[in-house]
Amino acid sequence: MSHVSSHSPHGQSPLRTVQVLGGGNAGSSAHVRSLTSGLVARGVKVTVCAPVEADRLYDFTGAGADHVHVPRSSDPGSVSALRAACSDADLVHAHGLHASFRAVLALSGRSTPLVVTWHDRAHAEGARAHLVRLLERRVVKAASVVLGATSALVDRARTTGARDARLAAVALPGARGAVRLEDPDRPRPKVRAELGATGRPLLMAVGSLDRHRGYDTLLDASRAWRALDPVPLVVIAGEGALRGELQRRIEDEELPVRLIGRRDDIAELLAAA
Known part of the structure; x- marks a missing residue:
């Protein structure tokens, strides 16, 4: 063509x-x-x-x-x-x-x-x-x-x-659409360390914290993963109406999940997972 x-x-x-x-x-x-x-x-x-x-x-x-x-x-x-x-x-x-x-x-x-x-x-x-x-x-x-x-x-x-x-x-x-998959000043191991995922599997989720996004299912899965060694870390990037509710559940059930809010380095975070 x-x-x-x-x-x-x-x-x-x-x-x-x-x-x-x-x-x-x-x-x-x-x-x-x-x-x-x-x-x-x-x-x-x-x-x-x-x-x-x-x-x-x-x-x-x-x-x-x-x-x-x-x-x-x-x-x-x-x-x-x-x-x-x-x-x-x-x-x-x-x-x-x-x-x-x-x-x-x-x-x-x-x-x-x-x-x-x-x-x-x-x-x-x-x-x-x-x-x-x-x-x-x-x-x-x-x-x-x-x-x-x-x-x-x-x-x-x-x-x-x-x-x-x-x-x-x-x-x-x-x-700004200018995020590189590998920033020489912030290599993959450094990104993982910043997230607290050194020496353990890292799962990234990106999206608004709203209903119908499947976060309840994701948190259910993370609860089951607590029996694994090492325990996988789930990191969720995004903001929304459910943040408070999700954070309370994470704390109450001691889930291996972090909410990190809205980020402008999504490509780097995904590359680190």
């Missing part, structure tokens, strides 16, 4: 894409940072619409993008700000269900293609679960393509009504 360049022919304006983020969680933010670097290198003009704190942490502008502050979904001005930012876009790429729904509203009445990436599933119960299903149907029917980070997400998009749903690779979470 021959290489297809994204550079515009002489005399034409470069292609412009708008990347839309909601709350700017680690996975989707790292993915957008990675996409931005690749697109800019190919001559595509990129605008990232996200809360200002996401640009502070992931430095989209440092990767070559224009950053437009779009408030979180609860802000009534978010859709109008997004509509203005997308006014001359050749393509809009939204990440996550709520960001995607706002993009659908912002593009109402326009023919701009919309690509949607689902990085994880939106979980809800009761009346809210019905609302989530309605949002999913509205989004997938409006999207030209739905990309899923897992085959389960792709299957869900298809059963919800997506005309084109595909599996897509996503970047590992890590601030």
